[in-house]
Amino acid sequence: IHKTLKVDLKLKNKLDEKTYNFFKIISEVALKLKMKAYAVGGMVRDLVMDMPIKDIDIVIEGNAIIFAKEFANIIEGKLIAHNEFKTASVIKDGEKIDFATARQEYYDEVSSGLPHVEESSLKLDLYRRDFTINTLAISLNESFGELIDYFGGMKDIKDKKIRILHNLSFIEDPTRVLRALRFAEKFNFLLGQQTEKLMKNALDLGVLNTVSKNRLFLELNLILKEEKVVEILGRINDYKIFKYLHKEFYIDESCFALIESAKDFVKMCTFFCPVTFKIEAIYFSILKFCFRKKFNLISVLGIIDDKMEKIYQQMLQINVFLSKKRKKSEVYFFLKPMPLEAQIAAFSITRSSFVKDALISHIRDLQSTKPFISGKDLIVLGLKPSTAFGKILSDCFERQIEGDFANKQEAIDYVKNKYLN
Numbered sequence: 361i362h363k364t365l366k367v368d369l370k371l372k373n374k375l376d377e378k379t380y381n382f383f384k385i386i387s388e389v390a391l392k393l394k395m396k397a398y399a400v401g402g403m404v405r406d407l408v409m410d411m412p413i414k415d416i417d418i419v420i421e422g423n424a425i426i427f428a429k430e431f432a433n434i435i436e437g438k439l440i441a442h443n444e445f446k447t448a449s450v451i452k453d454g455e456k457i458d459f460a461t462a463r464q465e466y467y468d469e470v471s472s473g474l475p476h477v478e479e480s481s482l483k484l485d486l487y488r489r490d491f492t493i494n495t496l497a498i499s500l501n502e503s504f505g506e507l508i509d510y511f512g513g514m515k516d517i518k519d520k521k522i523r524i525l526h527n528l529s530f531i532e533d534p535t536r537v538l539r540a541l542r543f544a545e546k547f548n549f550l551l552g553q554q555t556e557k558l559m560k561n562a563l564d565l566g567v568l569n570t571v572s573k574n575r576l577f578l579e580l581n582l583i584l585k586e587e588k589v590v591e592i593l594g595r596i597n598d599y600k601i602f603k604y605l606h607k608e609f610y611i612d613e614s615c616f617a618l619i620e621s622a623k624d625f626v627k628m629c630t631f632f633c634p635v636t637f638k639i640e641a642i643y644f645s646i647l648k649f650c651f652r653k654k655f656n657l658i659s660v661l662g663i664i665d666d667k668m669e670k671i672y673q674q675m676l677q678i679n680v681f682l683s684k685k686r687k688k689s690e691v692y693f694f695l696k697p698m699p700l701e702a703q704i705a706a707f708s709i710t711r712s713s714f715v716k717d718a719l720i721s722h723i724r725d726l727q728s729t730k731p732f733i734s735g736k737d738l739i740v741l742g743l744k745p746s747t748a749f750g751k752i753l754s755d756c757f758e759r760q761i762e763g764d765f766a767n768k769q770e771a772i773d774y775v776k777n778k779y780l781n
């Protein structure tokens with residue numbers, strides 16, 4: 361028997377001011393439109409676990425698109441509606457709030473394509489979800505800020521358990537197998553006994569081969585983005601999950617070592633390069649590299665994303681290029697246009713310390729290197745602007761990369777000696 365626990369979450373203390381105000385406005389819109397609104401999903405889970413919250417997901421008992429339109433008007437946000445799914449997003453100052461019509465999803469046939477959507481109540485909506493820990497909701501109605509826990513999510517959070525809600529959960533959506541292990545490792549939870557049993561049964565039934573490859577790939581991406589990527593992949597290994605996709609798909613110690621090395625290098629890079637990069641592309645390239653002699657990871661996962669393939673190819677090119685002795689400037693100009701992801705992956709898969717050193721120095725020092733002198737400096741020196749400028753500047757920059765000058769003055773002296781006689 362499920363009952364609503366009367367827990368006041370004291371939202372004002374837990375949320376930042378902006379989110380709290382959004383919730384207040386949503387509550388006013390709900391009253392005005394005579395609809396009911398609830399915050400749901402990962403955000404509520406993270407909130408009650410005192411973890412930083414990410415996206416805001418709102419479920420509406422009523423038409424979510426009409427609701428979102430009204431909300432967007434008030435906060436002067438941008439509305440993106442998906443009529444087919446009865447969902448809408450409102451974007452304001454880079455923040456996104458998703459609105460969904462409370463719905464009961466069902467699938468045409470197991471694991472195929474997109475869900476049909478029917479209007480229904482919050483409880484049914486939550487019942488369709490993956491794990492109890494993700495079924496918590498916060499009322500944004502009369503009892504503003506009250507926690508709604510129909511399926512024992514709070515108890516499972518307390519007991520540190522990942523539990524599905526009904527026996528067919530993994531069959532209905534096989535990507536939940538990967539989600540279960542991702543959440544378990546992320547939060548340091550265990551799978552419930554029954555959940556683990558049903559997961560193994562589903563795997564033995566071959567469910568992973570029935571799910572669309574793209575969805576599988578998206579779940580793998582989420583895993584590769586997690587801080588605990590190594591631990592999650594380790595769990596996936598324990599259950600031999602990838603073997604259901606290909607008999608030789610098992611991550612061995614040497615592959616884990618490459619991933620670990622990438623992880624350490626990524627830490628260094630984030631410290632030195634304030635640029636954002638797709639960490640999942642790095643790990644993906646490494647995984648593909650590990651299995652290259654056995655099978656093509658791209659076709660096993662049926663990936664349509666050719667950016668991933670490109671980074672993999674660039675990673676290989678970098679290693680081939682750096683395996684020969686090169687001048688510093690050659691390395692610089694070769695690596696400059698290469699995505700950081702490919703450089704980091706190349707660092708991780710190589711055993712050559714020369715290659716490693718070249719990549720470290722490029723990423724740490726050279727990536728942000730600016731030429732000491734510009735065209736303006738040449739004019740100040742008395743040179744007349746001409747096509748020769750490009751040649752002089754690139755000559756100077758090459759010398760700079762080679763380490764011939766330590767500062768701007770030395771570069772200017774070089775120009776004077778060579779070009780001003």
Ligand code: CTP
Nearest residue numbers: 401402403414488489490491494495533535536
């Ligand atoms: N969901 C599900 N089955 C899936 C994917 C998602 O039931 N295969 C449900 C989950 O209950 C989840 C909600 O949809 O809470 C939103 O999904 P998502 O945004 O992917 O996950 P979050 O729970 O928000 O978790 P996180 O963002 O931390 O991965």
